Amino acid sequence: MVQSIQRPAVLVRQHRKVLAWLAFGLTLLVVVATVLSYRGALLNSQANATARLTLQLEGLVNALDKYRLLTPLLARRPDLLTIFSSTHDDDDMETALQGMARIGGMSDAVDIRLTFLNGLQLSTFSSRQEGEVSSDPEILKRPDIVQALEGRLGRWLRHGSEGRIYVFSFAARIDGQIAGVVSVHVDLSGTEQIWALSPQPILATKQGRVLLTNQTAWLNAQMDGHTDHAHPWTLEKRPSLFGPLLIDVRSRNGAHDVAGDYVAARRTEHVLGWTFYALEPLRRPVMTAATALVISSLISGLVLGALSVEFNRQQMQLRQRRKDLATSQWLERRVRDRTRELRQTQEGLIHSAKLAAIGQMSMVLSHEYNQPLSAIRSYADNAQLLFSAGRYAQGQDNLSRIGKLVDRLANLSKTLKTFARKPGVDLKSVSVDLVLDESVMLMQPQARKVGATLEVVREASQLLVTAGHTRLEQVLINLIANALDAIAEQDSETRGAAGRVRIRVARDGDNGIIEISDNGPGIEPALRAEIFEPFVTSKGHGVGLGLGLPIASNLVSGFGGSLSLVDPADDEMKTTFRITLPLANDG
Incomplete structure (x- = not known):
């Protein structure tokens, strides 16, 4: 009889063990399939972003490289150096300006400006009139001018009403001495227009700030852990366990058109000092992983379900015989567990009550005894001085006060x-x-x-x-x-x-x-x-x-x-x- 009751229990344990191991294995397979599909989709998105970034970046670097080489060449032209010399005449200056105008027109530069060491600046070719002169001593503190005066090729990105202008600056020397600085201004709006044709975001950053992008709302937004509460957009990089860099884009004003998580391809151009990013939506890898998860989970569920039905069929004929025994064992176990829990709860309450009593007594003693004791000490010291000075009445008053405080301490002991x-x-x-x-x-x-x-x-x-x-x-x-x-x-x-x-x-x-x-x-x-x-x-x-x-x-x-x-x-x-x-x- 006992043996016949135990046999279905052993069978159930065997079935559960098989199902548990099978469920573990299938779960592991589901996780592996999901992770691999997610990682593959991430790498695919990053590869797409890398290809797009390489294409767009090569065009920008090649375009700027032309002006990078042009600026030192202009700084060495004899006709331009005559403008910086103190002996030039009007004819020489007019000829030099016409030459700069031709060069600017052929190179598609926005402007070619000459900066003198006294802060005087001459525009040789721009949308304004040729030969326009302005004076600003603070111009010599501009980053590209400072770099040029140090003997390097200066670079600076200027934000103005006409758009984002990239400036190359180089020092002009006469007899080995710096006479001024030549600056070539390049309009980057063309690059942004080309980037605008890309369906996904592209951006360039310097020191964590977005300088150039096909998403106009992101301009001047902060990255790399910086925070700009005044800007409505934030871009935060975060690492991925699967390799590709991820960027979270959030809007403070509730805009959701381009907000979200992106897979990023990154490339740093050390010549420009900029870091470029091409982004692909993270939702694509997530959808791929979700699809793999659903399919693999369905297959695993079907396998487990079929095996469970078969096991249940085998156990059905023995389940009724085990029901009464299982019920009685469950009730006994519950009573034992509840009794243990009640005993532990009672012991915890007693312990908490003891701690509370100790805490209350400590607080009362700290507040109530220290202050009267300090007053007693003060009155005692004063009484000693008063008796020494022969002021016995006042000394007796202090002793009387000490007596009252002692009586108070006695009363405090009763009120604890x-x-x-x-x-x-x-x-x-x-x-x-x-x-x-x-x-x-x-x-x-x-x-x-x-x-x-x-x-x-x-x-x-x-x-x-x-x-x-x-x-x-x-x-x-x-x-x-x-x-x-x-x-x-x-x-x-x-x-x-x-x-x-x-x-x-x-x-x-x-x-x-x-x-x-x-x-x-x-x-x-x-x-x-x-x-x-x-x-x-x-x-x-x-x-x-x-x-x-x-x-x-x-x-x-x-x-x-x-x-x-x-x-x-x-x-x-x-x-x-x-x-x-x-x-x-x-x-």
Whole structure:
């Protein structure tokens, strides 16, 4: 009986193992087929882009090479050198200008300009009148002029109303000394018109900026990780695992006609200092890979499906006999798993509760004991000085204050069990003025340490609220300490003014209001909604645990009031916490 029940289980495992290995193998074949088809399509697109780039680039380089050779030749012509000499006459200059005009016309140059060392510039052949003269001392700082004066062939791409003009410049020398610079201006609009015939994008870049392209909207866009937020287009290169370079083209203004991902062929012309790209849409390789994926997946699915049907037919006659046993085993396993999960959850909750208790006690001790101890030390030192000076009455007053602070520390030890008791116990009528004076006194040393002032604004005096004296003081000290910490994190130059913490006391109907405001950096909008959640803090990493405000909120709720984050009424203040407490019957 047992053996007959186990036989279908063994058969099922065998079938599943066969199906699993077959599925793994077919999946691997699908992945390989998809990857190979994608890589092949990528390489094919890159080859097409390379052929197109080579064709277009050869035409541009050959055209510019003519002017590259022409410029040094012009700089050595005797008739042109006569213009730069100090002894030329009008006839010689007219003859030289006519010669430059003929050369410019035959070479299809836009202009041939002569730049003198004093910044004077003479246009020998242009759409303007021949012999037009302009003066601009800053012209000598133009990149191509600077390169020519250094003895090199200067190059510069000029963007003007007439289009993109490429300028070749070369120094003219008389008796070995530089007398001026000859510049040949070449119009690149013809190249762009030829590129415009290409159905896919072609572009040239220098230092990451698009200088020349058949996509007019891309001109001056940035590449190579540069960012130009003013330009509506961005082009970002990214490597491909399969070799070809990919370029992501994105539009900030929502244009999608040429936006997308492209396969790029790249070539750098070191003579020009430009990098040229020819792009092919990435969607073609993606569609090829998707087609291969669908076909191979369908074939694999048919094979797996046919084999699964056959296996299911064999298992059908044994499945009913195994059903009851499988069900009972499943239920037993589920009960065991759930029991283990519940035990682990219970242990985790107990551990979390212990950690929370430790964190709360640490926060209370840090905020509540350090400040009174500092005050006791200060009063003790002052009392010693006063007794030494014979001022016994004032020294006795300091000792009396020390005694009160010791009593306060004893009371604080009793209130550390606040969260262990239900909210709302041990409440009585408490003077807000008295609690506030004690809190300000305790926080003055810390305020002086961070260079801040504590301001108290009493719009209502003799205010009595229902609360616990020590616990309300604990809340105020916590909020004032947070404000001082926020001011300490921000330097005075960033803040623009001295650090200020303002405590405002007011009456609102049957409630008393206490507001603590500071001119620190403020709280980020993302944190405002959850600032009272445990472990949420606006302080730097490792500075705060994020438990002070939840503890304070819990204490105020126990008084029957509320603690909230509100917008400051004063523009100089950045953060305001408001405590709302019910007035005592005798307040």
